Amino acid sequence: MSSVWIGDQEIIRGNCLDVLRRSNFQKVDVVVTSPPYNLNLAYGMYDDSRTENDYVNWIAEVAAAIKHVLKPDGSFFLNLSGSNSRPYVPFEVMVKLRNDVGFHLQNHITWIKSIGIGCGSTGHFKPVPGRRFMHHNHEHIFHLTHDNDVLLDRLSIGIPFQDKSNIARRGHPRDLRCRGNTWFIPYPTVKSKAQKYWHPATFPVELPLWCIYLHGRRGARVLDPFLGTGTTLVASHFAGAKGVGIDIDPSYIATACQRLSETVEASRRVILDRHEMEQLFRQDGSQREAASWQRKLVSLQERLNKTTGELMLSAEDLQWIREHASPSTKGSLRNWITAAFGRQIDLTVPT
Numbered sequence: 549m550s551s552v553w554i555g556d557q558e559i560i561r562g563n564c565l566d567v568l569r570r571s572n573f574q575k576v577d578v579v580v581t582s583p584p585y586n587l588n589l590a591y592g593m594y595d596d597s598r599t600e601n602d603y604v605n606w607i608a609e610v611a612a613a614i615k616h617v618l619k620p621d622g623s624f625f626l627n628l629s630g631s632n633s634r635p636y637v638p639f640e641v642m643v644k645l646r647n648d649v650g651f652h653l654q655n656h657i658t659w660i661k662s663i664g665i666g667c668g669s670t671g672h673f674k675p676v677p678g679r680r681f682m683h684h685n686h687e688h689i690f691h692l693t694h695d696n697d698v699l700l701d702r703l704s705i706g707i708p709f710q711d712k713s714n715i716a717r718r719g720h721p722r723d724l725r726c727r728g729n730t731w732f733i734p735y736p737t738v739k740s741k742a743q744k745y746w747h748p749a750t751f752p753v754e755l756p757l758w759c760i761y762l763h764g765r766r767g768a769r770v771l772d773p774f775l776g777t778g779t780t781l782v783a784s785h786f787a788g789a790k791g792v793g794i795d796i797d798p799s800y801i802a803t804a805c806q807r808l809s810e811t812v813e814a815s816r817r818v819i820l821d822r823h824e825m826e827q828l829f830r831q832d833g834s835q836r837e838a839a840s841w842q843r844k845l846v847s848l849q850e851r852l853n854k855t856t857g858e859l860m861l862s863a864e865d866l867q868w869i870r871e872h873a874s875p876s877t878k879g880s881l882r883n884w885i886t887a888a889f890g891r892q893i894d895l896t897v898p899t
């Protein structure tokens with residue numbers, strides 16, 4: 549077992565069961581994790597082909613260890629997916645976590661990866677051959693708590709009202725409502741496996757970020773016992789949280805360390821005021837497939853904490869802005885940001 553700190557994030561190599569059972573393991577506010585799904589994926593070290601029974605028992609064992617380190621008002625977000633050939637597994641796990649571990653299923657979020665609306669579609673999907681099964685476009689995010697009564701910051705990931713008359717009619721303080729329990733988070737377009745860090749099963753950074761925002765505790769301690777490439781710790785850094793991530797595989801640990809170092813070194817936090825946030829809300833989410841600066845703005849909109857106004861500009865955002873935004877280009881992100889926010893935002897990377 550070995551551990552490395554990068555900024556406020558700790559990365560531990562080891563078996564999560566051993567690490568979580570250490571007597572000095574500090575309690576956590578939020579757990580966000582995606583364990584292996586038992587779909588026979590080609591992980592580096594982990595063998596993803598247990599019997600169904602063995603798998604469900606193992607996840608229950610890890611969940612019991614998580615319950616032990618989760619604060620009384622903590623949230624455990626468990627991302628699972630079945631497959632067309634093993635559709636019951638996530639539900640079997642849930643029943644076991646209720647009956648044997650004592651967790652309450654406070655919210656059941658559906659993570660939509662690709663969707664067709666009208667005659668259009670957005671998001672990537674993996675085609676399924678044959679005629680029996682439909683393409684698998686969604687996964688589960690189970691929100692588990694000790695007592696089913698954890699208060700959440702729903703507006704931190706809220707969305708503006710479609711019908712603006714609702715704001716005055718129903719006395720809402722802002723043009724923002726709870727987004728509900730269907731989350732559309734497509735994977736970013738990548739052109740090679742290297743951009744997915746050579747890992748077979750990563751999730752997009754918005755997924756853990758929205759879970760951390762939703763739980764809503766400032767400076768939360770965040771845990772991911774199945775860290776993979778470090779996505780949850782990147783989200784934890786974006787959210788200003790303190791994270792700890794564990795993975796059994798040294799090559800994924802090395803990737804997570806590198807990814808996180810680059811993120812921590814090269815990202816910049818900006819805090820938007822109410823007016824600036826509203827400017828950003830005006831971006832139409834359906835424009836994510838359009839011109840690249842609109843896609844970038846939609847992605848900033850989705851990473852903004854709508855309660856606190858905090859937005860972390862990643863190394864990639866900053867690089868993109870430098871490459872694409874010449875001061876004379878109409879509609880450039882730099883100009884847009886300056887015009888929309890009414891002030892120059894320092895986009896240089898801290899040294």
Ligand SMILES: C[S@@+](CC[C@H](N)C(=O)[O-])C[C@H]1O[C@@H](n2cnc3c(N)ncnc32)[C@H](O)[C@@H]1O
Pocket residue numbers: 562563564565581582583584585591592593594747749750751752773774775776777778779780794795796797800
């Ligand atoms: C689905 S992946 C997580 C991917 C991660 N969410 C990301 O975005 O990169 C599951 C990870 O669990 C790790 N793993 C499997 N068994 C483990 C164990 N007993 N303790 C810690 N990590 C384990 C695997 O090496 C794999 O990287």
